[in-house]
Amino acid sequence: MNSPIRLAPPPLTGGKLILATIAVALATFMNVLDSSIANVAIPTISGNLGVSVDEGTWVITLFAAANAVAIPLTGWLTERVGQIKLFVVAILLFSFSSWLCGVAPNLMVLLAARVLQGAVAGPLIPLSQAILLGSYPKEKSSTALALWAMTATVGPIAGPALGGWITDSYSWSWIFYINVPVGLFAAGVTWLIYRDRESPKRKLPIDKIGLLSLIAWVASLQIMLDKGKDLDWFNSPVICTLAAVAAVSFVFFLIWEFTAKNPIVDVRLFAVRNFRGGTIAISVAYAVFFANLVILPQWIQGYLGYRAVDAGLVTAPLGIFAVLLAPVMAKIMPKSDPRVLATLAFVGYAGVFLMRSHYTTDVDQWTLVLPTLLQGIPTALFFVPLTAIILSGLPAEKIPAAAGVSNFARVFAGAAGTSLITTGWNDRTILHHAQLAEQSSVDNPTYGAAIANVHAVLGGSVDQAVAFFERSLNAQAAMLGLNDIFWLSAGIFVAIIPLIWLTKPAKGGGGAAAAGAH
Structure with a gap:
């Protein structure tokens, strides 16, 4: 009955x-x-x-x-x-x-x-x-x-x-x-x-099999990314094993989910052009966005000497414009092409990271705050238009699954991106430190003059002057490494803009549901 x-x-x-x-x-x-x-x-x-x-x-x-x-x-x-x-x-x-x-x-x-x-x-x-x-x-x-x-x-x-x-x-x-x-x-x-x-x-x-294989490749890949730098990457048998487990379980996961009757992740959605382009774009963009939110406070505290509360106040203005522009976005979204809005967001993010790429070790607080404040503008243009692209043209019964899969991809990309960019910053810092240290030789008259100047200004022993110079060199190397990350971040945002324009959002359909999926 x-x-x-x-x-x-x-x-x-x-x-x-x-x-x-x-x-x-x-x-x-x-x-x-x-x-x-x-x-x-x-x-x-x-x-x-x-x-x-x-x-x-x-x-x-x-x-x-x-x-x-x-x-x-x-x-x-x-x-x-x-x-x-x-x-x-x-x-x-x-x-x-x-x-x-x-x-x-x-x-x-x-x-x-x-x-x-x-x-x-x-x-x-x-x-x-x-x-x-x-x-x-x-x-x-x-x-x-x-x-x-x-x-x-x-x-x-x-x-x-x-x-x-x-x-x-x-x-x-x-x-x-x-x-x-x-x-x-x-x-x-x-x-x-x-x-x-x-x-x-x-x-x-x-x-169950899909869930276990999902856990296997996500866990092994994330641990590999987090531990890779400490274990010297693929010179370590642990990292090689984790990479093999991640690769095999990921391939198995894709094959299984593609043929399963009730897949835990409907990978067949990636055959839809709008979903594929929009999900890749939002995942890569979020990975860069989130990773920079993690490393920026670490640099501010570790190398500029800010307290945790001051570092928080420097990064907090991110959401001001995002909140103020939310009602505006609600009005213009139905009348606008989401590809244009998402492109403006990516261009805005690229501009913000280019501003940050000119930081120096004696950067003032306003110069730190201004890009973070302006970053709120592309943040307001970011999620909803891309979600509209992802869901546009999909039948109503597919929208919940599509929203779940795209959110899974975005959140995991944030975790993986943080590990990769943290490692990249460390590697670039080591490289710049080595390049700067090459000039720090007793045979270099410029280096000798610098040590003498520090000794004359601060007093103390010559060893103390050398130690002070080494701390300054470390801070400069970290700053140069971070600037490289900012340049790379700006380039990534520009590079993924074509992904947006490979999509063709339909009028109505998923776009109407975008706000809810966000």
């Missing part, structure tokens, strides 16, 4: 709608905040746990990698558990894993907690969008999405500044502890309001 059709619950109204919006938005904010709040704390965390800053960066990359793997599971889990129950459980587990991060006594425990935190965070973003859309009348869906986008955008603004202030004023552990009360409040309110509005459940088979 056929089961009766279940009607969607009516929209919320009044104070219940306001309270529900706050609770769901807080869950989104908590998740987005956690992706950026640790950036400025990495040097402090590394120092307190007795590891290098490069190892400390795993706190960011492993969270992103675990989050990427979990995203494709959201649809299956929602069908099995129910939308509301899954959302509440994900919030509670996120709060618990945040507490585990805070009490971690060493790096291994912290990384394990961050992997758990990233995994349980997977459903939070897509479910928060769906729950908010279901809470508002259809004619106010744009308002619901605007509120969601505003919350998601405020996270990158508040994260670095809040993380820096907490780290300097209290302890780095508190950047994780603050999630606990926020999460408990959001979970409690969400359950009280939505427990009678649960989505229908049904038992669907899970693609």
Whole structure:
């Protein structure tokens, strides 16, 4: 006998709608905040746990990698558990894993907690969008999405500044502890309001082999990228083994997912030109964007001597224009070609990185802040137009799967890009240090004059003058290496513009759903 059709619950109204919006938005904010709040704390965390800053960066990359793997599971889990129950459980587990991060006594425990935190965070973003859309009348869906986008955008603004202030004023552990009360409040309110509005459940088979092969290649590739520099890359049997596992499991994953009846990642979507070009463009762009958000605070603290809170304030202005331009984007998107908007975003990012490529070791604070402030403009033009391109022309039943796959690709690219660019910065710094050190010879009269000048100005012994000169040389080498990264980043943004113009976005269709997928 056929089961009766279940009607969607009516929209919320009044104070219940306001309270529900706050609770769901807080869950989104908590998740987005956690992706950026640790950036400025990495040097402090590394120092307190007795590891290098490069190892400390795993706190960011492993969270992103675990989050990427979990995203494709959201649809299956929602069908099995129910939308509301899954959302509440994900919030509670996120709060618990945040507490585990805070009490971690060493790096291994912290990384394990961050992997758990990233995994349980997977459903939070897509479910928060769906729950908010279901809470508002259809004619106010744009308002619901605007509120969601505003919350998601405020996270990158508040994260670095809040993380820096907490780290300097209290302890780095508190950047994780603050999630606990926020999460408990959001979970409690969400359950009280939505427990009678649960989505229908049904038992669907899970693609276990696809999931295991996904975990295998993502984990082995991410560990290879994170450990490669420390183990001398392919001179190490460990790295060679990881590379082989990643390659074999990735090929197997592609073949299996292409033929599976219920694939965990629908790789067949990449046969669609718009989806393929848009997903590659947004993934590469996000990888460069996110990686630079990680290394910039490390340089500011490690070589310019800024406190964590000051480094956070330097990077915080990123979201100002992104928030201010959000309502403008909502008005111009329906009337504009998303390829033009995405191209303007990439040109804007290239301009910002070219500005940064002229930094020096005595750069002033305004010169640091200005590119970050201006970066908010292309950020406002970035996600929604590219998502519109990705989803345009797809049938309605394919849009949720396409949004999930593109988000998986983007988030994993952010983790992999951070590892690659961190390694690139280190390699370029070593190269520039070697080139500068060639001139630091006792036979070089310029070097002798420089040491004598430092000795005369600072006093102390000649050995102290040499040590001061060496510190200056290290700072200069790191600056030159970072400038190389900025140049490369600008070039990548220009190079991927043609990908946008290989697509042909259809009018309507997926574009209308783009904001929701973002």
